[in-house]
Structure formats: structure tokens, C-alpha cells
Amino acid sequence: MKNFKLNLYFCGMLEDKNPSKTPLSSLGEFGLIDHLTQQFTLNNKSSVLGVGDDAALLDFKNNPVLVSTDMLIEGVHFDLSYMPLKHLGYKAVMVNLSDLYAMNAHPTQITVSIAVSNRFSLEAVEELYRGIQLACSNYAVDLVGGDTTSSTQGLILSVTAIGSASKNKIVQRKGASANDLLVVSGDLGGAYAGLQVLEREKAVFKVNPNSQPDLSQYSYSIGRQLKPEARKDVIDLLDTLGITPKAMIDISDGLSSELLHLSKASQVGCHIYEDKLPIDPEVISICEEFKINSTTAALNGGEDYELLFAIDQKEYDKLKNHPLLTVIGYCTDLQSGNQLITRLGQQIPLEAQGWNSLKEGD
Amino acid sequence: MKNFKLNLYFCGMLEDKNPSKTPLSSLGEFGLIDHLTQQFTLNNKSSVLGVGDDAALLDFKNNPVLVSTDMLIEGVHFDLSYMPLKHLGYKAVMVNLSDLYAMNAHPTQITVSIAVSNRFSLEAVEELYRGIQLACSNYAVDLVGGDTTSSTQGLILSVTAIGSASKNKIVQRKGASANDLLVVSGDLGGAYAGLQVLEREKAVFKVNPNSQPDLSQYSYSIGRQLKPEARKDVIDLLDTLGITPKAMIDISDGLSSELLHLSKASQVGCHIYEDKLPIDPEVISICEEFKINSTTAALNGGEDYELLFAIDQKEYDKLKNHPLLTVIGYCTDLQSGNQLITRLGQQIPLEAQGWNSLKEGD
Numbered sequence: 001m002k003n004f005k006l007n008l009y010f011c012g013m014l015e016d017k018n019p020s021k022t023p024l025s026s027l028g029e030f031g032l033i034d035h036l037t038q039q040f041t042l043n044n045k046s047s048v049l050g051v052g053d054d055a056a057l058l059d060f061k062n063n064p065v066l067v068s069t070d071m072l073i074e075g076v077h078f079d080l081s082y083m084p085l086k087h088l089g090y091k092a093v094m095v096n097l098s099d100l101y102a103m104n105a106h107p108t109q110i111t112v113s114i115a116v117s118n119r120f121s122l123e124a125v126e127e128l129y130r131g132i133q134l135a136c137s138n139y140a141v142d143l144v145g146g147d148t149t150s151s152t153q154g155l156i157l158s159v160t161a162i163g164s165a166s167k168n169k170i171v172q173r174k175g176a177s178a179n180d181l182l183v184v185s186g187d188l189g190g191a192y193a194g195l196q197v198l199e200r201e202k203a204v205f206k207v208n209p210n211s212q213p214d215l216s217q218y219s220y221s222i223g224r225q226l227k228p229e230a231r232k233d234v235i236d237l238l239d240t241l242g243i244t245p246k247a248m249i250d251i252s253d254g255l256s257s258e259l260l261h262l263s264k265a266s267q268v269g270c271h272i273y274e275d276k277l278p279i280d281p282e283v284i285s286i287c288e289e290f291k292i293n294s295t296t297a298a299l300n301g302g303e304d305y306e307l308l309f310a311i312d313q314k315e316y317d318k319l320k321n322h323p324l325l326t327v328i329g330y331c332t333d334l335q336s337g338n339q340l341i342t343r344l345g346q347q348i349p350l351e352a353q354g355w356n357s358l359k360e361g362d
Numbered sequence: 363m364k365n366f367k368l369n370l371y372f373c374g375m376l377e378d379k380n381p382s383k384t385p386l387s388s389l390g391e392f393g394l395i396d397h398l399t400q401q402f403t404l405n406n407k408s409s410v411l412g413v414g415d416d417a418a419l420l421d422f423k424n425n426p427v428l429v430s431t432d433m434l435i436e437g438v439h440f441d442l443s444y445m446p447l448k449h450l451g452y453k454a455v456m457v458n459l460s461d462l463y464a465m466n467a468h469p470t471q472i473t474v475s476i477a478v479s480n481r482f483s484l485e486a487v488e489e490l491y492r493g494i495q496l497a498c499s500n501y502a503v504d505l506v507g508g509d510t511t512s513s514t515q516g517l518i519l520s521v522t523a524i525g526s527a528s529k530n531k532i533v534q535r536k537g538a539s540a541n542d543l544l545v546v547s548g549d550l551g552g553a554y555a556g557l558q559v560l561e562r563e564k565a566v567f568k569v570n571p572n573s574q575p576d577l578s579q580y581s582y583s584i585g586r587q588l589k590p591e592a593r594k595d596v597i598d599l600l601d602t603l604g605i606t607p608k609a610m611i612d613i614s615d616g617l618s619s620e621l622l623h624l625s626k627a628s629q630v631g632c633h634i635y636e637d638k639l640p641i642d643p644e645v646i647s648i649c650e651e652f653k654i655n656s657t658t659a660a661l662n663g664g665e666d667y668e669l670l671f672a673i674d675q676k677e678y679d680k681l682k683n684h685p686l687l688t689v690i691g692y693c694t695d696l697q698s699g700n701q702l703i704t705r706l707g708q709q710i711p712l713e714a715q716g717w718n719s720l721k722e723g724d
Contacts, residue, residue, distance in 0.1 A: 048426065053534050053627070054464035054612060055430035055523075062424055064410065068417035069507055069522055071475040075514040102416035113433040113520055145431055151518075152437040158475055158509075158520035160431060161417075172415050250416060265415070352392075 021121030024150075032122075033148050036129045040136065040143045044108045046164070047142040056144035058109060063164040066107075068099035074154035081205075082198040085124055087226045088157070089131025095252065096161035097139055097230040098305040102250035103172065104235060105165035109144045110136070113158040115151035128155075139232055169244060173265035176247035176310035180331040182270060183245075185234040185307045185324055187278040188255055189294060192301025193286040194218065194225030200290075220282045228305045234324060235307075241318045245309035254300040257352040258308050259338055266310070269336040270350070272329030275343050299340070299350070383483030386512075394484075395510050398491045402498065402505045406470045408526070409504040418506035420471060425526040428469075430461035436516035443567075444560040447486055449588045450519070451493025457614065458523035459501055459592040460667040464612035465534065466597060467527035471506045472498070475520040477513035490517075501594055531606060535627035538609035538672035542693040544632060545607075547596040547669045547686055549640040550617055551656060554663025555648040556580065556587030562652075582644045590667045596686060597669075603680045607671035616662040619714040620670050621700055628672070631698040632712070634691030637705050661702070661712070 027035055037051045049057035058065075072078060072092050080088070093110060100107040112132055116125060136143055141161075197218045204211050215222060231250075238245065247266050249258045255277075259270045277298045287294040310331055311319075319325045329341075338350040389397055399413045411419035420427075434440060434454050442450070455472060462469040474494055478487060498505055503523075559580045566573055577584060593612075600607065609628050611620045617639075621632045639660045649656035672693055673681075681687045691703075700712040 049534065054461040054610075055428040055467070057465070057532060057534075058427040058429065060422070060427060065420040065422060065427055065524075066417040067420065067471070067473060067507060067522070067524060069473045069475055069509055069520070071477055071509045071511055071518070071520055073477050073511060073513050073518070076477070076512055099416040103419070105417070109429070111429060111431045111522065113431055115433055115435050115438070115518070145429060147431055147433045147520075149433055149435060150438055151435050153515045156433070156435070156477070156513075156518055158431070158433055160429070160473065160522045162427075162429060170419060172411065172419075248416075 042142045050144040060164040066105045066163050069160040070095050072157040085127040086131035089128040090135045092157045092159050093135035094228050094230045096159045098250040100163045101235045105163050107161045107163035109142050109162040111145040111160045113147035115149045115156040117151050171245050171248040176266035176331050180310040181327050182329045187280045189283045189297035189301045190221045190224035191303035192297045193283045194221035196290050231307050243315050248309035251304050251306045254302040256299045256350045260352050268331040270338045273341045276328040278326040404504045408470050412506040422526040428467045428525050431522040432457050434519040447489040448493035451490040452497045454519045454521050455497035456590050456592045458521045460612040462525045463597045467525050469523045469525035471504050471524040473507040473522045475509035477511045477518040479513050533607050533610040538628035538693050540695050542672040543689050544691045549642045551645045551659035551663045552583045552586035553665035554659045555645045556583035558652050593669050605677050610671035613666050613668045616664040618661045618712045622714050630693040632700045635703045638690040640688040
């Protein structure tokens with residue numbers, strides 16, 4: 001992720017200035033679907049029939065099936081002025097795969113529906129699908145269906161991820177109990193910090209379109225925002241370590257929000273320690289620059305797509321030294337509530353201040 | 363469908379004039395999902411875990427799984443000035459169930475993602491979900507997941523239908539061969555005729571908002587447009603008759619377009635007879651009033667959600683007198699092409715003039 005192509009960041013703003021673009025209408029709806037999906041092949045045994053019939057046909061033998069879906073709207077969930085289309089395609093897939101990994105399951109298929117206004121050329125949509133294809137390839141997932149239509153405004157993406165797991169492996173949000181340890185993968189707040197940098201650079205770019213910002217010092221955080229990875233590696237690692245979490249959720253809306261979901265579903269309280277929150281030094285540095293409390297970024301930033309899970313204390317030895325995993329606290333009884341224990345030892349109730357697209361004034 | 367509530371048709375235009383509406387932001391994203399889905403229960407054995415975790419958990423035992431998805435965009439696929447929200451919710455589900463019936467499979471779950479602008483109140487979204495719930499109830503389908511977010515403009519719906527069938531029952535678009543009979547269910551052109559009436563009444567309403575049109579003479583066609591039914595009954599009937607079609611597709615974009623898909627997938631030509639096309643007398647009457655050729659409406663109208671399928675000639679006796687099913691022609695070799703044989707005995711090549719949301723100028 002460190003060797004991210006910085007020169008791509010502001011391509012979005014230039015997208016309509018190339019005179020040789022092909023209008024989508026030249027292909028028609030079925031022609032477009034054929035054209036966009038011809039590069040995709042079915043690689044999973046469970047994918048019997050993909051794009052091209054009324055429905056995709058999948059065969060999971062005797063394993064249960066997991067399904068998750070998310071919708072991404074231009075101007076609400078992404079800003080094409082700094083989100084290259086290829087990255088958007090990649091991220092739209094990651095968001096959905098992450099939900100299946102959060103069940104300790106393996107996604108094997110996706111469907112992708114897009115609605116595009118006539119401001120998008122064929123080349124732009126191809127770029128979006130290149131990102132989708134890269135995600136499919138990196139995560140061994142097959143594109144098996146979808147819908148392609150026009151929108152009156154902007155770009156809309158709806159992705160559904162489908163997968164399976166053996167019954168005894170599936171982990172829900174409920175299942176944690178008092179004295180379990182709370183663990184997160186990777187680090188937190190990076191995607192939010194990256195977003196702050198990109199929003200600032202967008203403002204600079206508007207004033208001076210010739211500015212050539214050096215963003216290399218922010219590359220980790222910008223990468224977290226523009227090209228997140230779903231934590232397949234963590235699911236594989238847990239399997240290798242012989243750990244099946246008791247409860248799990250992915251961190252899409254911010255750690256606080258997810259802790260409250262886990263607390264509600266498992267009927268436990270969650271106590272976490274401020275000094276245990278894993279935060280990358282670059283993120284701390286960006287927070288200082290933007291005068292943001294880095295703990296707040298880690299708790300409420302969102303879009304990190306890390307995993308939060310609860311394990312029995314006796315599993316601790318199996319993961320205690322692993323650089324990908326951090327124990328941040330423990331579960332307690334429901335009455336003790338959900339608390340952040342600060343560096344000074346104070347208890348602060350956790351609140352969901354994560355991203356909510358329906359909030360007034362956003 | 364005949365006792366359709368005509369007084370609902372133009373409710374959409376009045377949606378924002380009630381002063382007692384509740385803003386969506388008062389609930390927040392998770393509150394809204396909880397509120398909207400609390401009336402939904404899981405009734406199918408295959409629905410293990412529905413709304414409320416990172417993914418839905420389904421168990422189809424050893425049966426293959428079918429998945430289909432469609433996206434509906436305000437201003438492209440529907441017009442809320444004459445499409446009541448409850449009907450829209452119902453229709454959005456039907457569109458997707460129809461795709462699974464077209465595989466001779468039974469849908470058992472749906473996910474529904476919606477994006478709504480702040481022009482919609484909680485009451486409006488509740489009305490939409492009442493239609494979704496009615497569809498789930500009528501077709502024994504469980505709502506198991508989805509996404510709820512804001513949009514910058516209008517209403518967007520993305521529905522995914524999931525179901526299963528035993529392996530030897532599944533019917534694809536490919537599989538028809540020369541000399542097979544081509545059969546359609548129900549009748550054609552009704553949804554298109556209904557749309558013509560609604561578009562005209564919308565224009566009248568704009569000039570005179572106090573007009574109280576008597577639409578009872580158009581009620582069948584308007585019902586076909588506003589409250590289509592997916593043909594579960596046809597799938598059940600075929601099962602009762604002991605017929606497994608060799609190839610099948612649902613008629614969403616118009617008979618011509620679907621015949622061409624079936625022709626391409628099965629590598630056969632399709633010859634159909636103009637005088638065999640099933641058209642309701644009301645539709646013929648509307649076509650006369652609007653100076654539309656009723657054959658054109660039947661061939662290219664779209665949105666009827668009937669089923670088109672091919673059967674071996676030896677199955678003919680099983681269905682020949684059934685009022686729901688009409689033999690409209692036969693399959694021939696690919697080289698003979700796809701032809702309409704007119705009442706005068708002329709052969710006219712079939713072309714896909716069905717609805718295409720990506721066409722210029724639409």
C-alpha cells in the first residue's frame with residue numbers, strides 16, 4: 001500500500017476533458033454488460049453459472065450461505081474529485097467482502113449493479129470495472145451478476161457479496177461474554193486521517209488547479225482511504241492460530257459504533273483502554289497537523305475495515321505477540337456499560353459518533 | 363388486480379404537502395433500519411439469520427443457490443407522480459422474484475438497499491416498506507438484509523433475490539432446440555398500455571390538478587404497470603402439469619428482446635405468429651385510443667413479467683387448453699433467424715426495440 005500511485009489522486013477532476021471518450025449509449029445496456037464482464041472468468045467451484053442468464057447459479061454443497069450488500073452513492077459515500085474510478089471499484093468490493101470476513105466466512109461471489117449518468121464515458125466505466133476485477137482477482141471472488149442502468153445524476157454502486165463457511169466456523173455479533181478479551185486487527189483512524197488530507201488538497205486544487213502537492217508523507221493514510229483491504233489475511237491467520245472468535249464485527253463506521261453493536265448483540269459491556277488503541281505514527285502526525293484528537297479519530301473515524309472480535313481469555317497466548325492483532329480491552333457485564341479508560345484512568349462512556357449518512361446537515 | 367385502488371394513483375404528487383411528516387434524520391441510519399425491518403419475520407427454514415448482523419446466514423442444504431439483482435432509479439425506472447410508494451416497493455420485489463421464477467426456481471430471501479433524499483419522510487419510506495412486506499408475505503419470501511443510506515437526489519432501490527431449486531429442475535436460457543414450441547404465460551403489452559394512460563393523465567394533472575379522471579376502463583392495464591405479479595403460479599402450474607421447460611426467460615424488456623436472448627443462448631431461431639400473441643381486449647382498446655399498433659405493444663412493451671419458455675412438442679397435450687399459457691410459435695434452426703409471421707403471412711425479422719435505459723435521448 002505504501003507504493004500507492006500518488007499521481008492518480010486528482011485524475012477524477014480531469015475525467016471529462018479527454019475528447020476521445022466513447023459514449024455509453026453506443027453499446028446499449030446488454031452490449032455494455034457483455035463488454036464489461038467479458039474479462040471476468042469464473043474460478044470458484046461454487047460458481048456454476050455467472051453473468052448472462054436471469055440469475056446466477058451457485059452450489060455450496062452442504063455449507064451455509066452468507067449474503068451481505070452495500071450501496072455507495074456519489075456525493076454521499078465518495079467524491080470522484082480525489083477517488084480514482086479504479087480505486088472506487090476496488091473499494092466497493094472491499095466494503096462488502098469485509099462484511100463476510102466479519103462472519104469468519106469466505107466470500108466467493110459478488111454481484112455488482114451500477115447506475116451511471118451520461119457524464120460517464122465507456123472508458124470511465126471500464127476503469128471502474130478494472131478496480132472490481134483487481135479486487136476479484138486479489139480475493140479469489142467471482143463476479144456472477146448485476147445490473148447496469150442509467151442514473152439521472154452521478155454514479156451509484158450496489159454490491160452484494162455471497163460466500164460460505166462451515167457451520168461451526170461462523171461468528172456473529174452475539175456470542176461474547178463477560179471476561180472475554182476484545183481484539184482489533186491492524187490499526188485505526190488511518191482512513192479518516194487520509195480523508196482529511198484529501199479534503200484539504202481538494203480545496204487547494206480548486207483555488208490552484210496547477211498545484212502539485214507532495215503527498216508522500218501521507219501515503220499510508222491516503223491509501224487507507226482510497227484503497228482499503230478487507231482482512232482476509234486476519235481470517236486466515238485466526239484459522240492458522242486455531243482461534244474461532246466468540247463474536248466479531250468489521251469496523252466500517254468507527255470502533256465506538258461497532259463496540260456498541262457488539263455490546264447490544266452479545267449483551268455485554270465493553271471496556272477499552274485508550275493507550276491500547278493501535279494508531280499508525282503517520283496518523284498521529286496528521287491528527288496533530290489537523291488539530292484532531294487521535295483517540296477520537298481511532299474511535300469514530302470509520303472506513304478502516306479492520307476486524308473487532310472477542311476471544312476467550314484462554315486464547316490469549318495464541319495471539320499475544322502477533323503484530324496484526326491488538327488486545328484493546330475486555331468484556332464485562334452489561335450493567336457496567338461501554339467505557340473508554342483514558343491514559344489518566346478516567347472512564348468515559350463510549351458513544352456512536354461514527355458516520356451516519358442520514359444525519360441532518362451532513 | 364381488477365379492484366385496484368384508483369384513488370392512489372396520484373398520491374405521489376401530494377407526498378410533501380402533509381405538514382406532520384417525520385424527518386428520516388430523527389432516527390439515524392441504524393434506528394431507521396431497525397424501525398423499518400421490525401415488522402418482518404423469518405418464515406423460511408433456509409433463513410437462519412436475517413437483518414442485524416454483518417451478513418445474512420442462509421442454509422439451502424444440498425440445493426444449488428440462485429441469485430439475481432436489479433436496481434431501480436427514480437426518474438429512470440419509475441415516476442413517483444403516479445407510482446404510489448407502496449406499489450413501488452411491491453414492484454421492486456416482483457422484478458427480482460421474476461428472474462428466479464425464470465430459472466424455474468423458488469425465491470426464498472431478498473435483500474433491499476435504499477437510498478433516499480431528504481425530500482422523503484419516515485412515513486414515505488414506511489409506505490415503501492409496506493409494499494415490500496406485502497410482496498414478501500404474498501410470495502413467502504424473507505427480507506434478510508440490505509442497506510439504508512441517503513442520496514443526493516431522489517430514490518434508489520436495489521433488490522437482490524436469493525432462492526434455490528433442486529438441480530434437475532433449474533432451467534436456463536440455453537437448452538431449446540429446433541422444433542420446440544414457444545409458450546408465453548398470461549398476456550402481453552398491458553404494462554406498456556397502462557404506462558401510456560398514466561403518462562397522459564400526468565400531463566392532464568399538471569394542467570389541472572383538480573381533475574378527477576375516471577380510469578376504471580383502464581384498470582387492468584394500469585394494474586399491470588403499477589402492481590405486476592411475478593409468475594410463481596406459472597412455475598407451480600408447470601410443476602403440477604409435469605413440464606420442465608427446456609429453456610426459459612422472463613419478459614421484462616419486451617417479448618422481442620427476450621426471444622433474441624433465448625435464440626442467442628440456445629442457438630436456435632424463433633418463429634412466432636402475430637395472431638397467436640395473447641393481448642387483453644382492454645390493451646387492444648387502449649392501443650386503438652393511443653394509435654399504437656397492439657402487436658408492437660406486445661412485442662416491445664416490456665415490464666409484463668410474464669414467462670417465455672420452450673417445451674418439447676410432445677409436452678403440448680399437457681398444456682394445450684390451459685388459459686394461462688399460449689403457444690405463440692416454435693424454434694427452428696439458427697440460420698432461419700427470428701421472425702414474426704404476420705396475419706397476412708409475411709415474415710418480419712424480430713428486433714430488440716425493448717426498453718434500454720442507456721439509449722441516447724431517453
